[in-house]
Amino acid sequence: MTAVATELILEATKVRKEFGGLTACSDIDFTIPRGAIVSLIGPNGAGKTTFFNMITGLYEPTAGRIVFNGRDITGAKPHEVVRAGIGRTFQNIRLFGNMTAIENVLVGLHHTLRGTWWQAILQPPSVRREEIRALERGRELLNLMGLAVRESDYARNLPYGDQRRLEIARALATDCKLLLLDEPTAGMNPEETRQLTTFVRSLRDRLGLTILLIEHDMKVVMGISERVTVLDHGEKIAEGTPAEVQADARVIEAYLGRGAAGEG
Amino acid sequence: MTQVVTLARRSLNPLSGLTHDPRQRRIVAVLILAALIYPFLASAGLFPSWVPAPTTNNLIVMCYYAVLALGLNIVVGFAGLLDLGYVAFYVFGAYTTAFLGSEQFGFHLSWWVTVWIAVAIAALAGVLLGAPTLRLRGDYLAIVTLGFGEIVPLMFKNLDKININIAGQKIIGPDFNLTGGVLGINPIDPPTLPSPFGKEIIFSNSNPHASLYLILLILMVVFFLSRRLRDSRLGRAWMAIREDETAAEAMGINTVSTKLLAFALGASCSGFVGAFVSSYQTAVFPESFNFAISITILIMVVLGGMGSLRGAVLGAFALSYVSETFLPWAGTFVNPPINSLGDATHVAFFTNFTLSAYNYLIFGVVLVLMMIFRPEGLLPSATRRAELHGEGIAAESTFGTTASVAEAATDFEEAAGELPIADWSDAAGAAAEPTHAADEPPPSNPPSAGGPA
Numbered sequence: 001m002t003a004v005a006t007e008l009i010l011e012a013t014k015v016r017k018e019f020g021g022l023t024a025c026s027d028i029d030f031t032i033p034r035g036a037i038v039s040l041i042g043p044n045g046a047g048k049t050t051f052f053n054m055i056t057g058l059y060e061p062t063a064g065r066i067v068f069n070g071r072d073i074t075g076a077k078p079h080e081v082v083r084a085g086i087g088r089t090f091q092n093i094r095l096f097g098n099m100t101a102i103e104n105v106l107v108g109l110h111h112t113l114r115g116t117w118w119q120a121i122l123q124p125p126s127v128r129r130e131e132i133r134a135l136e137r138g139r140e141l142l143n144l145m146g147l148a149v150r151e152s153d154y155a156r157n158l159p160y161g162d163q164r165r166l167e168i169a170r171a172l173a174t175d176c177k178l179l180l181l182d183e184p185t186a187g188m189n190p191e192e193t194r195q196l197t198t199f200v201r202s203l204r205d206r207l208g209l210t211i212l213l214i215e216h217d218m219k220v221v222m223g224i225s226e227r228v229t230v231l232d233h234g235e236k237i238a239e240g241t242p243a244e245v246q247a248d249a250r251v252i253e254a255y256l257g258r259g260a261a262g263e264g
Numbered sequence: 265m266t267q268v269v270t271l272a273r274r275s276l277n278p279l280s281g282l283t284h285d286p287r288q289r290r291i292v293a294v295l296i297l298a299a300l301i302y303p304f305l306a307s308a309g310l311f312p313s314w315v316p317a318p319t320t321n322n323l324i325v326m327c328y329y330a331v332l333a334l335g336l337n338i339v340v341g342f343a344g345l346l347d348l349g350y351v352a353f354y355v356f357g358a359y360t361t362a363f364l365g366s367e368q369f370g371f372h373l374s375w376w377v378t379v380w381i382a383v384a385i386a387a388l389a390g391v392l393l394g395a396p397t398l399r400l401r402g403d404y405l406a407i408v409t410l411g412f413g414e415i416v417p418l419m420f421k422n423l424d425k426i427n428i429n430i431a432g433q434k435i436i437g438p439d440f441n442l443t444g445g446v447l448g449i450n451p452i453d454p455p456t457l458p459s460p461f462g463k464e465i466i467f468s469n470s471n472p473h474a475s476l477y478l479i480l481l482i483l484m485v486v487f488f489l490s491r492r493l494r495d496s497r498l499g500r501a502w503m504a505i506r507e508d509e510t511a512a513e514a515m516g517i518n519t520v521s522t523k524l525l526a527f528a529l530g531a532s533c534s535g536f537v538g539a540f541v542s543s544y545q546t547a548v549f550p551e552s553f554n555f556a557i558s559i560t561i562l563i564m565v566v567l568g569g570m571g572s573l574r575g576a577v578l579g580a581f582a583l584s585y586v587s588e589t590f591l592p593w594a595g596t597f598v599n600p601p602i603n604s605l606g607d608a609t610h611v612a613f614f615t616n617f618t619l620s621a622y623n624y625l626i627f628g629v630v631l632v633l634m635m636i637f638r639p640e641g642l643l644p645s646a647t648r649r650a651e652l653h654g655e656g657i658a659a660e661s662t663f664g665t666t667a668s669v670a671e672a673a674t675d676f677e678e679a680a681g682e683l684p685i686a687d688w689s690d691a692a693g694a695a696a697e698p699t700h701a702a703d704e705p706p707p708s709n710p711p712s713a714g715g716p717a
Contacts, residue, residue: 056514082516090514096507099500106497107504111516113497117525120496121489131497174516 009034009178009210010055015064017050024050026234027064032178032212032227037204039213039221042231043254048214049091051231052182055212056088057081069177083111087176089167091183091214097156101147101166104155105138108173138173145169161192168203178210179203185220197224218255222246230254299323299480303473316593318585320472324544325588327479328537330580331486333564334573335533340562341571341645342494343526344506345397346406349413351558352393353531355420355550357386357538362449362548375455375467379539386535387528389416394527398520401509413558421446421550443550450547468546475544482536483577490573493529502526503571556624563627567634569641578643587623595619 010032017025025047032038040048053059055066057078066074068084076084087108096104113134115127142148145165150158155166164184171179181200185193201224204211215221221228222242230238230245232254238245245251303320311317318326332354339347360382364373373381393412397405424445427437443449454468455478467475493499501522504512513519542548564583568575598619606614634641 058510058514077518078513079516079518082514088514090511094508094511094514096504096511098507099503103500103503107500107512107517108515110497110501110504115497117493117496117498117529120498121492123492127496134497170515 007034008032009069010212011067012051012055013065013067015051015054015066016062017047017054017059018062024234025054025061025231028231028234028236030229030236032210035204035208035210036226037201037211037213037224038227038229039215039225040229040231041215041218041221044216045233046231046254047234048216048231049182050234052088052180052212052214055081056086056180079111082174082176085175085177086180087171087174087178088180089164089171089182089184091186093160093163093167095155095163095166095170098154100152100154101142101158101169102135102138102151104166104170105141105173106134108141108170109134109137109175112173112175141169141173142166144172160187164188164196172203172207176209178212180212180214182214183216184213185215185217193220200224218246296480296484300477303476307473316590318589320476321469322585322588324472324476324479326581326584327476327483328541329561329564329584330577331479331483331537332534332561333568333576333580334483334486334490335530335537336561337530337565337571337573337576338490338493338502338533339526339530340565341576342499342506343502343523345523345526346402346409347527347530347558348406348410348562349393349416349558350409350530350534350561351553351555352409352412352416353386353389354534354538354557355416355553356389356531357382357535358542358548358553359420359443359449359538360385360535361539361542362452365453365543366449366451368444368449372453375453375539375543379455379536382539383532383535386538387532390527390529390531391524394524398523410555410558413555417550417553420553446550448547448549449542450549452543452546452548454543454546468544479540479544482540486533486536487573487577489529490533494571494573498522498525560627563631566631567641569644572641572643572645575641575643575645579641582642583627586626587620591620591623591626 008031010030012028012030014027014029015025016023016027028047028051030040030051040051042048050059054061055068055073057073057076057080060075064074065072068081068086071084073081073084073086096107099107113130115130119127139148139151142151145168147162147165147169150162150166155163158166168179168181168184184200185196188196197220200211200213203209213221213225225242228238228240228242228245229236230248230251232250237250237254238248240248302323305311306317306320332350335353336347336350339345339350361375361378363369364371364378364381365375366372393409393416397408400408420443422445423442424439424447426440426442428435429437454466456467457465459465465471465474467478469475501512501517504515504517505519505522509519512522560583561580564579565576566579567583568577568579595618599617602614602617606612606617
């Protein structure tokens with residue numbers, strides 16, 4: 001990693017989540033350097049999504065601290081986390097199905113707009129201008145995602161690949177500094193996966209984003225990640241560059257079982 | 265760009281707040297004119313008795329139900345919060361007007377002032393009753409709101425003998441009469457306006473013409489407010505919550521304040537109606553606020569098409585026309601033969617038969633038929649139509665659909681049919697800045713700062 005990478009955009013310290021007697025995440029230390037593409041991987045049930053949900057405020061950590069961009073966001077509400085600058089997509093696509101593509105993106109822009117309920121009624125020029133700007137910005141984002149032609153289509157009627165892209169467009173609309181992608185390649189074939197990989201990298205390069213990927217599939221991650229963190233049974237078992245992680249005996253064990261690690 | 269022009273143009277025409285389609289605007293103008301002229305025609309005896317023409321009083325009922333339906337539509341149709349106790353807010357509006365404009369406490373504030381207080385109190389009631397339901401979804405929300413709809417009218421019914429003693433010290437009492445109990449509050453001052461012809465205009469049931477104009481004005485104002493709210497940032501947030509609350513939260517929407525606003529703004533519409541109805545009838549009685557009203561308003565919204573403004577108005581007009589005008593009218597033909605049949609056969613059911621007593625049965629049948637044949641409602645919003653029929657083209661969407669976009673979309677779909685997955689890298693290539701070629705393998709040194717060197 002370069003020197004630039006020493007500046008951390010996200011720093012999670014000893015983050016822990018218990019559901020009753022089950023410890024889904026146990027004392028995980030995790031950092032993301034600004035501008036990096038970082039991946040969180042692990043087998044099913046490793047606690048990846050739980051960890052993700054703690055960052056995004058859906059779950060409150062049982063213990064630990066999460067600092068984003070110099071701000072403590074531990075236990076913040078999801079909408080406060082978005083305002084702080086973290087955008088996300090969902091593993092199982094969660095678009096607003098009965099709203100058009102542009103409306104979905106406009107919802108993403110929600111917190112960047114100021115119009116109140118009484119301004120909605122009175123429509124002062126400032127709010128009109130704001131709405132027009134939001135519409136233009138929304139179209140820009142759809143365009144960026146190659147969805148311009150889909151603007152007035154209902155999200156639920158879009159093909160699967162377009163839905164994934166619209167979800168990213170909506171997340172980008174929140175004006176995030178850190179983009180969390182939860183299994184973005186789920187349900188994709190190898191060719192689509194390869195395209196997405198290239199796309200994610202270009203997003204980072206062009207928009208100056210920091211990206212955290214959750215992946216189930218190690219192979220996907222290795223191509224684009226600068227750092228990889230491996231979780232298993234709620235614990236961090238390895239961290240480092242893709243090459244380091246791939247060589248780690250515990251990682252191989254987690255994925256392939258004890259025998260495989262021994263032979264490896 | 266056409267959108268921008270439309271947005272900019274919108275404020276010029278006074279009817280544009282009601283609809284932006286010029287054809288519809290003409291229809292709306294005609295309807296409003298018809299409503300203004302109607303009472304003169306009706307009182308001139310223009311309609312013979314064999315025509316089921318609503319009286320002006322019937323028309324007033326139709327209009328205030330339309331306002332209630334528009335208010336409930338904000339909560340149920342826009343924000344997707346199934347509220348079965350909407351009557352609770354209506355009660356607050358009605359009693360607020362009654363307290364401030366009657367002999368009950370000796371305040372005789374002008375109705376033109378109390379109406380705004382009633383709206384504010386109803387909105388406050390919306391927030392207070394909405395707050396405990398915020399964590400509830402779906403069926404659970406419906407049950408709790410149903411409870412509130414029962415509790416609030418009962419509370420007003422029983423607040424006629426209040427005694428509150430704390431440590432032997434009388435705080436309120438003895439037998440402080442707040443609401444008048446089952447007898448309600450009677451009379452209530454009707455709204456009045458000075459008239460150029462000397463006598464002042466009284467807006468009560470003794471003067472239905474004027475009252476009709478007043479409630480029409482309220483209906484237009486509420487329709488306009490609903491429309492503006494729907495097409496705003498707040499309206500989108502409501503719809504996002506209706507679609508997927510978790511995703512809405514993850515997109516930066518404060519679901520707590522957004523849902524409370526839905527309750528408050530929905531309730532405030534019923535505040536208008538409460539203020540109007542109590543002064544129009546010049547009395548309020550707790551018995552007139554029952555569960556059936558909540559359900560009737562909900563049926564109106566569902567019948568018209570949830571989330572659709574025109575639908576809510578049409579649903580309210582249709583149902584209240586049927587129960588206020590049509591059934592009593594049809595009863596004059598249907599009841600006598602059945603009753604005489606009952607007299608002849610000594611069957612009490614036939615003897616006591618009155619058609620208009622069966623309005624809820626008829627509503628129920630209509631609702632079942634609707635669910636089978638037209639589940640999206642009579643005049644559905646584009647969203648509901650899409651949901652239930654999978655249509656892709658918006659007719660009433662916020663930003664409309666131009667034919668060319670629709671066409672292009674179809675072409676695209678055909679193309680995509682052969683190549684089901686659009687090219688991600690091409691999408692990236694559409695961005696403004698130049699970058700590495702789309703299909704190249706990822707370069708080892710991305711040009712930006714922060715990447716690996």
